[in-house]
Amino acid sequence: MEWRDQGILLSVRRHGEAAAIIEVLTPAHGRHAGVVRGGASRKLAPILQPGAQLDLAWRARLEDHIGTFTVEPVRSRAVHVMNDRLALAGLNAVTSLLLFSLPEREAHAPLYARTETLMDLMGDSDIWPLAYLRWELALLEELGYGLDLSACAVMGARANDLSYVSPRTGRAVSRTGAGEWADRLLPLPPCLLGNGTAPDAEIAEGFALTGHFLRNRLAHELGGKPLPEARARFVERFSARAAI
Known part of the structure; x- marks a missing residue:
């Protein structure tokens, strides 16, 4: 063989x-x-x-x-990360999540392509954190736990003010559609709806969103195992940068 x-x-x-x-x-x-x-x-x-x-x-x-x-x-890729503690933490988070979530010997070609692209971006500190956030979305999608951010779960496609995500279904909800239930929903950062750049604080909010579904859907279905500590260390380090 x-x-x-x-x-x-x-x-x-x-x-x-x-x-x-x-x-x-x-x-x-x-x-x-x-x-x-x-x-x-x-x-x-x-x-x-x-x-x-x-x-x-x-x-x-x-x-x-x-x-x-x-x-x-x-x-x-060591040259891109060894002198950048945040990039090193990000690389460790990527490899740890892949080891944690992927079954052995099962091809995931789209996720592989996204991972290779992300790894190659890690020398550019202005770009790769947002790419990493979108990679976590792609990981959830690839494994069957994707978020539906295409339309409001309450108002339908006519809503143009998507602002929240249902913590139960992973579907987007508009500000109008949320109404009095807004405080029970997860904030949806605008950077997950477009292809542009985003401030660190907005990306950090995105990590809170993807983290919820990584823990409560992906990890739950894998027997309730805790997410790799490398992911938490990366988010903590990035959040500290965002707070400056």
Whole structure:
């Protein structure tokens, strides 16, 4: 059993004296694990950094075996994040959420494409936080928990003042349609309705919205496991920046 693909390195852990077990996200083979012989060596360890883009060859005797990877670097993203604590926290949040939420060996090509684009933006601090927020929306959508922000759940398509989201259904609600129920709804930041830029405070409000559905829909369906701490650390760090 063997295949070749490109992928994003999600995690690496030492295996024995010199090998490593890595998990990658690929467009055609999804989240996939394998052993890299010599992965802990001086030659390969600097290459095997989370976020790295790798050319991969996987081989195993049987399909359900963990198998082995041969890896070649395509590009490293470490240079974009190592001197930027917020970007490093964001990268850790992305890889942790993917490991937390994606089933093994199940392809999610659209989400892979969004993830690769987001990773490549992490050198631009003015752009990537909003891209990350929209990536969390895409993650929810890909796994069947998407928000419907296309029209007001009460007034229909004629409403043009979408301002809230139902915490139960994930559907948008207009200010007019919310009425006396507004205090029971989640604020909908305008940045999730358009393609432009947004101030940090508005993006932080978006993280509160996506966080609600990550916790109460995605994590709940995965057995009630807590979200990765890396996501909370990133949001806390970003919120501190937004408060300045």
